Amino acid sequence: xxxxxxxxRLWDAFWQxxxxxxxxxxxxxxxxxxxxxxxxxxxxxxxxxxxxxxxxTRQGSTVKIIYLHVPAALMAINGYLLMFVGSLVWxxxxxxxSVLAAxxxxxxxxxxxxxxxxxxxxxxxxxxxxxxxxxxxxxxxxILFLFYAGYIAxxxxxxxxxxxxxxxxVLALVGSVFALLSRYAVLFWSQGLHQGTTVNxxxxxxxxxxxxxxxxxxxxxxxxFGLLFVTLLLIGTRTELRRRRLKVLxxxxxxx
Amino acid sequence: xxxLFMRDIGLAxxxxxxxxxxxxxxxxxxxxxPFALGPDQSALALVAPGVLWxxxxxxxxxxxxxxxxxxxxxxxxxxLASSPLPLESVYIAKAAAHWLTTGLPxxxxxxxxxxxxxxxxxxxxxxxxxLLLGTPALSLIGAFGATxxxxxxxxxxxxxxxxxxxxxxxxxxxxxAVRSASLGQPFDVPLVLILAISLGxxxxxxxxxxxxxxxxxx
Numbered sequence: 001x002x003x004x005x006x007x008x009r010l011w012d013a014f015w016q017x018x019x020x021x022x023x024x025x026x027x028x029x030x031x032x033x034x035x036x037x038x039x040x041x042x043x044x045x046x047x048x049x050x051x052x053x054x055x056x057t058r059q060g061s062t063v064k065i066i067y068l069h070v071p072a073a074l075m076a077i078n079g080y081l082l083m084f085v086g087s088l089v090w091x092x093x094x095x096x097x098s099v100l101a102a103x104x105x106x107x108x109x110x111x112x113x114x115x116x117x118x119x120x121x122x123x124x125x126x127x128x129x130x131x132x133x134x135x136x137x138x139x140x141x142x143i144l145f146l147f148y149a150g151y152i153a154x155x156x157x158x159x160x161x162x163x164x165x166x167x168x169x170v171l172a173l174v175g176s177v178f179a180l181l182s183r184y185a186v187l188f189w190s191q192g193l194h195q196g197t198t199v200n201x202x203x204x205x206x207x208x209x210x211x212x213x214x215x216x217x218x219x220x221x222x223x224x225f226g227l228l229f230v231t232l233l234l235i236g237t238r239t240e241l242r243r244r245r246l247k248v249l250x251x252x253x254x255x256x
Numbered sequence: 257x258x259x260l261f262m263r264d265i266g267l268a269x270x271x272x273x274x275x276x277x278x279x280x281x282x283x284x285x286x287x288x289x290p291f292a293l294g295p296d297q298s299a300l301a302l303v304a305p306g307v308l309w310x311x312x313x314x315x316x317x318x319x320x321x322x323x324x325x326x327x328x329x330x331x332x333x334x335x336l337a338s339s340p341l342p343l344e345s346v347y348i349a350k351a352a353a354h355w356l357t358t359g360l361p362x363x364x365x366x367x368x369x370x371x372x373x374x375x376x377x378x379x380x381x382x383x384x385x386x387l388l389l390g391t392p393a394l395s396l397i398g399a400f401g402a403t404x405x406x407x408x409x410x411x412x413x414x415x416x417x418x419x420x421x422x423x424x425x426x427x428x429x430x431x432x433a434v435r436s437a438s439l440g441q442p443f444d445v446p447l448v449l450i451l452a453i454s455l456g457x458x459x460x461x462x463x464x465x466x467x468x469x470x471x472x473x474x
Contacts, residue, residue, distance in 0.1 A: 170468050171404055181453070182424045185428040189432060
């Protein structure tokens, strides 16, 4: 009995954090710390990774692009996930902060997708002999980029804020289903075309058989990218909230 | 619902309704392909499955903004919204009418156009079947996109931007079926998957589109 009331209180307190006023309070207090931590983790991870790790025997120094590529790819997917959750929460609970967070996540996630694609292409040229292969992973990321583009374009096209929030949320939900479907459809499609050697190479470079020498700075860099994502997300959400307040104030001024 | 369906078909078939335009567009795309790639028969046969699917898909895009756009402008969509018919059913009726006036003719005409691109008879049959099963998904997804961009002035370009990424899985399976058939391989798996996408779209998209229509008519 007691535990249920405690969990209910925690539940309410959690949603209280999404109250715009409360949100502005805590996010404003946390933001400087987050910026500092981001610089610390990202800086140390990248500097360690770029200058204090040995070259790979096969890949030479090109292996070091992993410290940008993998964390960016991770954040690109997390960004879409956050967009999905934010849209769902908006449609169910009508929490303005959640849909504005989804809106703020889209450009950040899109940029991360672009970083992952670009660094992958730069690494691919010396390693695979080509900038671009129609490999399942690469293709899914390109499609992810298109989904981000559509979502952002729909936000930009609709004038009324609440209508835009509702329609983009519907798009994000349906889009997520189709993005997932595309992911598996692409696997199916590419099996019919390629022999999967390049895929194995990509998997080999990215997964378990990675030595700690490379993994430790990579981990720092991943944490740094995560912090960077959260920081940009909070800044974006705060900007959106302020823009809305400004709109209300301007409307009120015109009334007088 | 059936009356609405018949009315939409009537409007589409009447002159100026755009019926047949999609077919002509499809024909022109197919005619332009040899100009772009050269008249080599074996090269054409190689790209024919993908090109025909892509052409049908683009032809489907053309008439999407008409599905709801005209009714939204002249206010008949408001009337439909205040009728006892749920908006989900309105969406289904309109998507079905779009399919019957666009998807079905495209699917039936595609094997004939395949002859122009040196597509074998078996592959032509596979193309016809895969389009028959796949164009409902194209119409449903497209009509969903049309409900999202309803209130936007000149939303045609945005509509394409939203809908084309959603078409990716359908295109992949459809073109795969035809490609397998043209190589003499079995193509039942992609056909079943494409049917799954169409059925999934029937199951999910009416609710999303109904919600989007209600938001737009608010």
